[in-house]
Amino acid sequence: MVTELQSRKALDRFSGSDFFERKKNDKALSPTLSYPYAEQQLYHHRYEAVTNGSFLPEMLHTRTQVARTxxxxxxxxxxxxxxxxxxxxxxxxxxxxxxxxxxxxxxxxxxxxxxxxxxxxxxxxxxxxxxxxxxxxxxxxxxxxxxxxxxxxxxxxxxxxxxxxxxxxxxxxxxxxxxxxxxxxxxxxxxxxxxxxxxxxxxxxxxxxxxxxxxxxxxxxxxxxxxxxxxxxxxxxxxxxxxxxxxx
Incomplete structure (x- = not known):
């Protein structure tokens, strides 16, 4: 069970993220849909939302690794x-x-x-x-x-x-x-x-x-x-x- 404190920490970790601007500047990967609980992986972000003690369907996306012209x-x-x-x-x-x-x-x-x-x-x-x-x-x-x-x-x-x-x-x-x-x-x-x-x-x-x-x-x-x-x-x-x- 994810605690409220864990959820708050997860939100705080990504609270300053801005997908468009971060991609624009080619910085670190940006998170996608911000859920109350998140764990970060290298080149992979996985999000699970907690509601009444149960997880909503997992949301994930990855960034294209090969630079495209x-x-x-x-x-x-x-x-x-x-x-x-x-x-x-x-x-x-x-x-x-x-x-x-x-x-x-x-x-x-x-x-x-x-x-x-x-x-x-x-x-x-x-x-x-x-x-x-x-x-x-x-x-x-x-x-x-x-x-x-x-x-x-x-x-x-x-x-x-x-x-x-x-x-x-x-x-x-x-x-x-x-x-x-x-x-x-x-x-x-x-x-x-x-x-x-x-x-x-x-x-x-x-x-x-x-x-x-x-x-x-x-x-x-x-x-x-x-x-x-x-x-x-x-x-x-x-x-x-x-x-x-x-x-x-």
């Missing part, structure tokens, strides 16, 4: 089998309203003019690079996410996934139990295989520092290779919109 990464993406976890494009300054209504965009932060250009560029870049994308593209129910996906891929190819609102909730004041539940579900999503010859795109949200995949910039993308049900996933690359554009 832009050319080899693009070649891999063209072969398919990956998930593009992408944050929506730039939104206007402000906050979603307390009376948030997914059917009323006026209650939400929406894309800025720059954001609309970013979303359009994202789709154009993927098509220029001939990276195959499966339909539908999954989108959070927020207007800024739906518009990002629509500008990039076309509204007819979008499917709203209500679970991605839960990912947004990780940045709000929720209970540890809800956080664990959301992260466990996200792990299941990211470990689900994608057919060869195509890639899955998820237009969602950034994470708080030290939680989930860490903070992402507007239109930042984490490339994930699912390892199969119960096997976790592998983070292959992190790409800003500019870096995606530079793939050759």
């Amino acid at each position: 832009n050319r080899s990464l693009l070649a891999s993406l063209k072969e398919g089998g990956y998930i593009f976890y992408t944050r929506h494009a730039e939104a206007i300054v402000g906050a979603d309203q307390p009376n948030l209504n997914f059917q009323d965009c006026s209650t939400q932060r929406n894309l800025s003019l720059i954001g609309r250009r970013q979303a359009t560029e994202y789709g154009e870049t993927i098509r220029r690079l001939a990276i195959p994308i499966m339909a539908p593209v999954a989108s959070s129910p927020f207007c800024r996410n739906i518009e990002t996906a629509a500008l990039a891929f076309g509204r007819e190819y979008i499917q709203v996934d209500p679970f991605l609102y839960d990912v947004y909730r990780l940045s709000t004041n929720i209970s540890p139990f809800d956080q664990q539940r959301i992260l466990a579900t996200l792990n299941s999503v990211l470990e689900t295989p994608v057919p060869a010859g195509t890639n899955k795109v998820i237009i969602a949200h950034s994470f708080p520092v030290g939680i989930g995949l860490g903070r992402l910039p507007n239109m930042g993308t984490i490339i994930v290779r699912p390892r199969g049900y119960g096997m976790g996933f592998e983070v292959v690359a992190y790409l800003t919109l500019a870096e995606l554009n530079r793939l050759t």
